[in-house]
Amino acid sequence: MTGTHSDRILARLMSLHPKVIDLTLDRMLPLLAKLDHPERRLPPVIHVAGTNGKGSLLAYLRAMLEAAGYRVHVYTSPHLVHFAERIRLAGNIIDEEALSELLLTCEAANGDIPITYFEITTIAAFKAFADTPGDILLLETGLGGRYDATNVVARPALTAITPISQDHAEFLGTDLAGIAWEKAGIIKPNAPVVIGPQDPIALNVLQKTAESLGSPAHIYNRDWSCHKVADGWQYDGMQGARVFPLPALHGVHQIENAGTAVACLHHLGGFTVSDAAIREGLQKVNWPARMQRLSTGPIVEALPDKVEVWLDGGHNPAAAVQIAKSFISWNETDPKPTYLIAGMLNTKDQKAFFSQLAPIIEKGHCITIPEEAAATPAADLANMARGAGLEMTEKPSLKAAVEDLKPTLSEKPCRLLIAGSLYLSGQILRDNG
CATH class of the missing domain: 3.40.1190.10 (Mur-like, catalytic domain)
Structure with a gap:
């Protein structure tokens, strides 16, 4: 079988x-x-x-x-x-x-x-x-x-x-x-x-x-x-x-x-x-898509070595609080700007999620999670992110979001966070695991 x-x-x-x-x-x-x-x-x-x-x-x-x-x-x-x-x-x-x-x-x-x-x-x-x-x-x-x-x-x-x-x-x-x-x-x-x-x-x-x-x-x-x-x-x-x-x-x-x-x-x-x-x-211990640093796959290969790529399936405000705490803690000893690519389902409290991440994010993009009926359209998600104080725009795909951020990410050591959904994380691990 x-x-x-x-x-x-x-x-x-x-x-x-x-x-x-x-x-x-x-x-x-x-x-x-x-x-x-x-x-x-x-x-x-x-x-x-x-x-x-x-x-x-x-x-x-x-x-x-x-x-x-x-x-x-x-x-x-x-x-x-x-x-x-x-x-x-x-x-x-x-x-x-x-x-x-x-x-x-x-x-x-x-x-x-x-x-x-x-x-x-x-x-x-x-x-x-x-x-x-x-x-x-x-x-x-x-x-x-x-x-x-x-x-x-x-x-x-x-x-x-x-x-x-x-x-x-x-x-x-x-x-x-x-x-x-x-x-x-x-x-x-x-x-x-x-x-x-x-x-x-x-x-x-x-x-x-x-x-x-x-x-x-x-x-x-x-x-x-x-x-x-x-x-x-x-x-x-x-x-x-x-x-x-x-x-x-x-x-x-x-x-x-x-x-x-x-x-x-x-x-x-x-x-x-x-x-x-x-x-x-x-x-x-191993638990994928929970503050996981990606080390292989097309996303990592498309970016300079000085970019840390982090994946987290957190999708509610409490999870965003913990993500923010971790990045703030890292910045105390190793300060680096952080950029965001987010995709979320329409069943989540998206604005509250973004509000918790606002203190750690420079800017980023929102995407629609492919093949998910409950996925929030990228444009709507970006509007909610901007309403929460983030500088975010919509992109048609993960690849397009990475490519658009690439010049900025290449300037100096930084972190790229991909977050908002376990469904998005699963798709990324399928291609970048």
Whole structure:
């Protein structure tokens, strides 16, 4: 079987339900029953929700647990280049033949009953995890938490909540307490929950939920903390202060993500992960399109060596805050002008995103993300960027944007940031990975 075959199956599955996202668990349960409840046959689960940092947290956990010798299953979304990236079995991305057979099995069991693409592919992932020997499953929510398709695991070993902010307003609303209530839906009775850095409003909701369920809560800046030090970063928790090397992932916010991972491992029963394994995981961790510096491909080759090309899939205001913090931090020791190429979906708070980036950007261009129905047209996006204080114009393509900026980028050492969407990042990695 070829990649084309699984793509055809996935396209067919996409047509089974008219809504791409429809938050309910009602369609999940009958199909899970037909497949002998794979969600009940999983290895111990760490279930993760939040607005930003979920993927980075899972990347750290995977790297650290694998360094300790465990066979780690991972479920993440969305994918960047190939759908198979979403399902990692005992350390390896699922192969094409297994993926195609799995999708066909689930499609046959479901028949013509309406079901969303994310629901049926999540069920397929659960079946793969149940049928493949593994020591632990790292499970990322798709959207929200309470009614997310992943939230059918009754007894996770541990849950974790990364920073919560506004995103997906069309599904979760704009009230931070309400968003936190949705995310808190993954917290389960008596299962420990690790809570990362939070706005006080969100934290209050998470704490009350944990208390009501008898779930031991381990809260950032109350029970554990982390901060940068001269020779790396320091984690402070029940076992005292320990210093680790800076993680391989770039960005000042990655210390908090790494600290959340360490907190999770401390409260995960039945697993032993030494400080040596944590250090190895920090050095080997990999999570594409998150403050990733490109080193190969047509974009890099088209520009002088003195241009640093950075790619980030951040697409909401909170992500833009972290991007800006990282560039400001770098400029303190290595000042360089930064230029921007942005593409975004029309479901995002685009003006607020640009407002957070305004302090670090000299100028740039907006493009329309190719082949994305929800992509904001470049001209409209540029208008919003200008309204947020950025000097931005529209260009018909990424190549045209790079070519137009090339004379400016060639003048002196500088940074080029490409950001605004994981969908855009995936397309760029496909061609420049």
